[in-house]
Amino acid sequence: MVDYRPEWPREFERLAELLHEALGDLPVAIDHVGSTSVPGLPAKDCIDVQVRMRSIDEARVVALFAAIGFRCRPEPWNRSEASGGIHCRKLVFAPPIGARSCNVHLRESTGPNARYALLFRDYLRADEPARRAWGAFKHRLAVSVPGLMDYGQIKAPATDVLMAAAERWAADTGWTVL
Template sequence: MPEKTKVVEIVPYDQEWKKEFEKIRNMINSYIGDLILKIEHVGSTSVEGLMAKPIIDIDVVIDSYDLLPNIIERLEKEGYEHEGNLGIQGREAFKRTYDDEFMDYHLYVCPKDGKGYLEHIAFRDYLRKNKKAKKEYGDLKYRLAKIYRNDVDSYCNKKTEFIENILNKTIYKDAKN
């Protein structure tokens, strides 16, 4: 069941994360598959070999926000609560209202051209292709988790510069010129 992290715990990569994502993806697809374009595994658990908080991040990609009311309605019938964008434009968060058999996960619905989705994919794909950056990010996360074990907001904020540097090398590289 997705919930706000109280303690920052970074663990070694686990092959089971792929299988867990597939199970969750299949479940979500059975609820709203006819309304969406795809379901993407994003975040650190989607990068093989990267240490991560053991929480699956999932982006459900839609063509446009016109579909959101139907998605909200269907997901609510299946036990999800729509939480809005939680301060991040271009993504809508949902949380499960009861425990299910899956590991913890965060579920987001994003338009295909939304900033949140495009950044997730650019960052994930860069780390998948760049071993040095993946190691640097893993080391940073591990250090920050030790320092900010009980302060998830500071943990996240301290990763921002690293993430922005990667995004500036990928989807925002042309904006610098």
């Protein structure tokens, strides 16, 4: 866990350019998501990228990513995720060995998991007390729980609480996915 770094948005832009070149017109959008997309929020120094697609043609995108050195994560949990009780298809790609640490999440553009990633980001960007509280929580958790798997399991229910507040914020402000 490190303090927010102002170079993260520029590093995301470089990754997005590379992905645009490799994927052509397949993406609906390429988004900077996760904690590194929220100014002022501490995070792991790993850029999270969301590539929203109309549908996921696995063979085609795996080949396109392989052509630029990215590899599809083999773990089964990198092929689907639940969002709002709905199981959603996704693929996660890791960068070439030695490249900038990142996770590239391919999601269907209309899936609730794509919306979730954007709502998380936009809510924490807009609500400074929530951002500070979330950052303090993550910091305390990282210090007291060094194992990544345990960290994630403890953080998951807290994320549900954060996202309940984000949903209220979305309803109050009229927020929608762009």
